[in-house]
Amino acid sequence: MITIFLALLVSVVGEPTYEETSIDPSQGIFPHEKSALETMLPIIKTGVIFALGGYLSAYVTRKVREKWDQLRRKFVTRVIVKSKNLIYPTLIEWLSLQPELQNTNNIRLITNLVNENDFFLNEQNPYSIVNKSELGDNLYDSEDLGKLERVTFALGDGNHSFHWGGKKIKLHYSRSSETTQRRQNSRRVEQIQHERIQFEVWGEHKDFFKKMFQEVANLQEKMEQQSSTIYLMDQYADTWEKENTNTKPIKMDFVILKDGQSEKLLKDCRDFLERKETYENLGIPFRRGYLFYGYPGCGKTTTVRALAGELGLPICIMSLSNNELNDDGLCTLLKRAPRPCIILFEDIDSCFVQRKPTKEGENKRVTFSGLLNALDGIGSQEGRMFFMTTNHVERLSPALVRAGRVDLKVEFNKANRDQVERLFLKFFQGHPKLAKQFAEKIPEDKMSMALIQQHFMNYFEKPGKCLENYNELLLELEKAEQIDKNAGIDTKSLKDKTNSTTSVTTTISKDAVNNNNSNIHKNENSEKNNKEIEKTKENFNKMEIEIENEKEIENTKEIENEKEIENPKEIKNTMTKNKQI
Ligand SMILES: Nc1ncnc2c1ncn2[C@@H]1O[C@H](COP(=O)(O)OP(=O)(O)OP(=O)(O)O)[C@@H](O)[C@H]1O
Numbered sequence: 001m002i003t004i005f006l007a008l009l010v011s012v013v014g015e016p017t018y019e020e021t022s023i024d025p026s027q028g029i030f031p032h033e034k035s036a037l038e039t040m041l042p043i044i045k046t047g048v049i050f051a052l053g054g055y056l057s058a059y060v061t062r063k064v065r066e067k068w069d070q071l072r073r074k075f076v077t078r079v080i081v082k083s084k085n086l087i088y089p090t091l092i093e094w095l096s097l098q099p100e101l102q103n104t105n106n107i108r109l110i111t112n113l114v115n116e117n118d119f120f121l122n123e124q125n126p127y128s129i130v131n132k133s134e135l136g137d138n139l140y141d142s143e144d145l146g147k148l149e150r151v152t153f154a155l156g157d158g159n160h161s162f163h164w165g166g167k168k169i170k171l172h173y174s175r176s177s178e179t180t181q182r183r184q185n186s187r188r189v190e191q192i193q194h195e196r197i198q199f200e201v202w203g204e205h206k207d208f209f210k211k212m213f214q215e216v217a218n219l220q221e222k223m224e225q226q227s228s229t230i231y232l233m234d235q236y237a238d239t240w241e242k243e244n245t246n247t248k249p250i251k252m253d254f255v256i257l258k259d260g261q262s263e264k265l266l267k268d269c270r271d272f273l274e275r276k277e278t279y280e281n282l283g284i285p286f287r288r289g290y291l292f293y294g295y296p297g298c299g300k301t302t303t304v305r306a307l308a309g310e311l312g313l314p315i316c317i318m319s320l321s322n323n324e325l326n327d328d329g330l331c332t333l334l335k336r337a338p339r340p341c342i343i344l345f346e347d348i349d350s351c352f353v354q355r356k357p358t359k360e361g362e363n364k365r366v367t368f369s370g371l372l373n374a375l376d377g378i379g380s381q382e383g384r385m386f387f388m389t390t391n392h393v394e395r396l397s398p399a400l401v402r403a404g405r406v407d408l409k410v411e412f413n414k415a416n417r418d419q420v421e422r423l424f425l426k427f428f429q430g431h432p433k434l435a436k437q438f439a440e441k442i443p444e445d446k447m448s449m450a451l452i453q454q455h456f457m458n459y460f461e462k463p464g465k466c467l468e469n470y471n472e473l474l475l476e477l478e479k480a481e482q483i484d485k486n487a488g489i490d491t492k493s494l495k496d497k498t499n500s501t502t503s504v505t506t507t508i509s510k511d512a513v514n515n516n517n518s519n520i521h522k523n524e525n526s527e528k529n530n531k532e533i534e535k536t537k538e539n540f541n542k543m544e545i546e547i548e549n550e551k552e553i554e555n556t557k558e559i560e561n562e563k564e565i566e567n568p569k570e571i572k573n574t575m576t577k578n579k580q581i
Pocket of ligand 1: 034147252255256257294295296297299300301302303391412449450451453
């Protein structure tokens with residue numbers, strides 16, 4: 001087209017003429033020599049014509065394209081999905097299930113190997129794709145839907161097309177990277193990779209796309225139910241990233257809790273999810289907070305995973321100690337979390353201690369009041385359940401765990417005889433006698449389930465040997481207790497802090513917490529322990545303090561804002577202040 005245009009232009013302006021030269025031998029080789037300008041003129045003329053022609057043709061092409069785009073926009077429905085969208089990974093999976101796209105040769109490598117960079121992959125989204133050959137006829141109902149290959153292919157850059165719902169859909173996949181300054185006043189510059197897919201269908205078809213994306217959403221829901229879905233914060237604490245766990249969700253019977261505890265917890269969560277209307281009618285924010293506290297390795301995190309598995313919900317793990325996260329970021333992440341979902345704040349007590357100091361002017365890290373505001377904000381989101389876990393309930397500020405923010409507190413104690421027996425049977429099915437004998441050898445309420453599990457794992461498929469060598473476990477217990485002592489960590493559960501003969505019931509409700517408090521007796525052994533008991537009791541009482549009015553809330557926040565809690569000593573001071581409310 002450009003050539004035709006130039007030919008036309010040249011014919012209009014006139015072709016540059018070159019004087020014919022004939023060599024007359026009588027006049028020598030150069031009869032009349034031209035000036036340099038005369039020689040250059042035709043070349044300049046041609047150059048200008050070409051430059052003008054090039055410019056004009058580019059201009060015309062651009063205009064034509066613009067007009068064409070305008071026209072297309074009138075007659076084409078276009079949807080753009082960016083990689084930041086939480087549905088994006090599932091969309092890639094869904095596209096990989098479309099037969100026409102499976103036959104394309106324009107592909108790129110996808111892997112869930114550890115070092116994705118080796119394969120020039122988008123490190124933020126190491127998607128894997130369902131191996132279709134392993135699936136049955138009914139793809140969406142297949143049990144193996146979550147089955148992922150370690151190395152596979154996905155759509156390559158550029159244009160593709162496929163049919164769905166009786167229409168031809170044009171698809172354009174593209175990637176771009178952006179250089180950005182992560183924070184104000186920071187010299188650090190990062191490259192962020194973005195992906196986007198553009199879908200086009202001729203005609204007005206918003207409803208068509210709605211249907212199509214609903215199918216993708218259904219697939220996501222099914223996948224979440226069939227494999228445990230975990231979202232983690234990205235490295236900049238900006239957005240959620242789906243972790244490719246590719247593991248089956250665990251169920252409540254996987255965790256061995258005290259008698260009836262699992263059932264009560266699951267029922268509580270189910271009841272909550274079914275009571276949306278009741279919450280709305282009562283004008284109460286549709287959210288529920290849980291606090292799981294107790295000795296490490298007793299099943300707090302595992303219980304959250306099991307609840308998510310039973311309810312078919314994804315878990316978003318919030319790491320408050322991430323130095324990139326600040327108050328605004330926390331609120332944004334909570335807003336961006338999928339709905340419904342479980343939000344897990346692990347080791348909530350450690351979030352406000354041992355943090356790297358930040359440079360002046362950097363608005364980093366989450367403040368305590370920021371956390372409280374964010375938790376209260378969860379109420380405005382749809383059906384959120386958040387779980388906080390801690391090994392040090394006594395370190396938590398009463399404001400954090402007050403009724404309304406934490407609705408249910410559950411203590412995870414060291415294993416009792418029944419739990420040891422059930423755990424034995426989980427590893428060595430069909431050996432009830434040995435299970436009983438083993439449980440009798442193990443001191444009650446002294447060991448974490450994780451420690452006992454470790455012993456069972458040393459004797460896979462050898463229940464007799466496992467029982468025979470129970471002494472090894474007792475030695476491990478001694479070692480663990482020594483480590484706790486050396487580290488100066490008070491990792492004892494509430495029960496240990498009280499008279500060892502006292503039976504402390506699992507705290508499953510507000511009333512149960514009160515029962516706990518009444519069950520706490522002074523340990524006669526040491527004065528130090530007495531103080532700890534008092535502190536713990538005091539703390540539990542404060543958990544129940546209802547802040548009655550706005551003014552009181554403000555007072556609490558003021559106190560919390562005054563100084564961030566940096567160590568247990570300061571926590572103690574802060575708690576004393578709070579008590580005066
Ligand atoms: N009650 C339990 N039932 C079954 N398995 C358990 C139980 N408690 C712990 N385990 C096993 O011990 C391991 C550690 O458990 P988990 O991470 O849930 O403990 P935790 O209380 O959250 O510990 P931490 O406070 O250190 O985070 C898990 O692999 C789990 O299989």
